[in-house]
Amino acid sequence: MNRRIVLLLPGQGSQHQGMGVHLYEREPVFATAMDEFFAATEDDGARLRADWLSGTPDVPIDDGPRAQPLLYAVGHAVGRLLIERGLRPGLLLGHSVGELAAAALAGVFAPAAGARILRGRSAALAGTPPGGMLAVAAAPDRVAGLITPEWAAAGLAVGAVNGPAQTILAGADPELALVAEAAAAAGLTCVRVRAHQPFHSPVLAEAARRFEKAVAAERLRPANTPILSARTARPVSPQEAVDPAFWAHLMSEPVLFWPALAGLPADEGFVFVDTGPGNGLATIARRHPSVRAGISRVVPLMPPPGRDPWPVWEAGLAALADAL
Template sequence: MPVLRAPEVRRPGRGDPAVGHRQAAPPPDARAVRRRRGPDGRRAMSEIVFLFPGQGAQHPGMARELFGREPVFTEILEEFFELLDGEGKRLRDDWLTDDPAVPLDEGRRAQPLLFILGYALARTLETRGVRPGVLLGHSIGELAAAAFAGVFDLPAAARLMEARSLALDGSPSGGMLAVGATPEELTRFVDPPGRPGGVVVGAVNAPRQTVLAGPEPRLGEVERALEDAGTPGRRVPALQAFHSPAMAEAAEVFTAAFAKEELRRPSLRIQSTRTARAVRPDEATDPGFWAGQVAGAVLFWPALEALLAEGDFTLVEVGPGRRLSTPARRHPAVRSGRSTVIPMLPSTAEGTWEFWTAALDALDALP
């Protein structure tokens, strides 16, 4: 398939004639935003939280309908691709085509794209007056959160994404397996921490949504053992064993790249999915803190739970799909209506613009 070329950048209205008047219904939580009003007509919601998704959220055509239509989004993407030089053109082409030279599930494609899409969406919302008080990112999404909070700038981010891709080149073949069970229930299937070539808990996304990670062939052995025990898993779209000891060498290479950059304290609170608490100032300037997460477990649910225990929030997912919105909606604070979830993009390429504008309407309804 030929590469899709971006149309001329223009500033659209809500009923952009290029795509017709919006007919798609707003996301369910958008309607909830409008309903939940106090006596004075304003809604009591303390802060907005931007959720940045990671590996597994990628899909063909993600966010492409915004490219060329949302000026800030487009400008940031083009700047990032230019900063990556020749690799940026290849990354851009693979994103804009339906037949990429490098599969989007490959970390060298998924990771930089997820990073810059999350960052660009967050900046676009910021220019529209949607300003978060807290950032929470999953895997590569935590680096997007760090960039948005000013820990490093966009040129540094481009260099770091190049270094991350190079670090992945030497990593062993592996993957990730999502299992509907608690980490405790999976103890007998995983290997002792630190075992070379072992399978470990790579992410805790919800109370009964655990991701195992490790290299092949060991991951395949664990997958078959789970099937035999009546607890089948589902492969996460990833071709590397992220968040497992198999990525230790990649983390070392990545740490060296981070050490060359100027790291600053974040301007916003980052609720880290590595520690399940706010990033401390000394951690923010530590290269190993950011680089080491590629080999460490992602504690999304513990981080979210600790945050929502503090009060009511509007959780806005700034990335493709609903990878973080879906588990967040299961949290008691959201199910009770105290907190709200608004995903900004759908899980498929179709209807992206309509979904985006409906989500913007939901955000416009916030006080």
């Protein structure tokens, strides 16, 4: 069957210490892409690389200024490696900061520019109030109904829709704690996402405006590979691709990952390739109707923490070649 590769690029919450280091040690194309990223971020890159390779990082991996640049860099480097091997994606779909990695792979901005953009993203987070995200096992409408007008005024909002019954709330810590109590009282299962900032909530609107200046400083081009946006749940248009505000405000607006994924045709063959650690996007992709019908395949390339990653990588490459 002639299946189209859909590269899935993850965001905050999928990270773990040492993710992708096995590829850095054994795959020259991956290592080159990572080293280019670190070099382009100058002094910040040296510290970022040291924390990535360390068993005892100075800054915890779950902090946004650590997790997000590394998730971007690893996703971009995996994409570069697959393309070098002739496994070119026909479609790119990123979750949160993964959408920026998709933009880089599609040529919207150059790799060095991408590193500077991520440095600007981290800088824009300075001074934002402590907060985070809460995963709730319920449909978006039901989860949104938990938010009181007072909590909404403080910036609490639905931050992501990851599945028909998998919704993320985002906001500052006081409101997030209150809504967690309300969810538990309603009999809903919920768990904090591994994040120290309230990504994809109005709390970060001002940070997004600061970040826009960093994006605007770089040259942007229309994508040379289709990008399915998890911000709009539709393909990125040429006009959106060159609009700094489009990319900057990804951090403060909801991630519509499931609506974007579910909008792909149920009768078309795809190979959904999860490039990131943890297999979270692969789990979501398995719900797509074409996968359930046996028309499409899902291929994770990295395991959750605690498993030897190299055999998983080799098995993933073999499964990807077999699925095409």
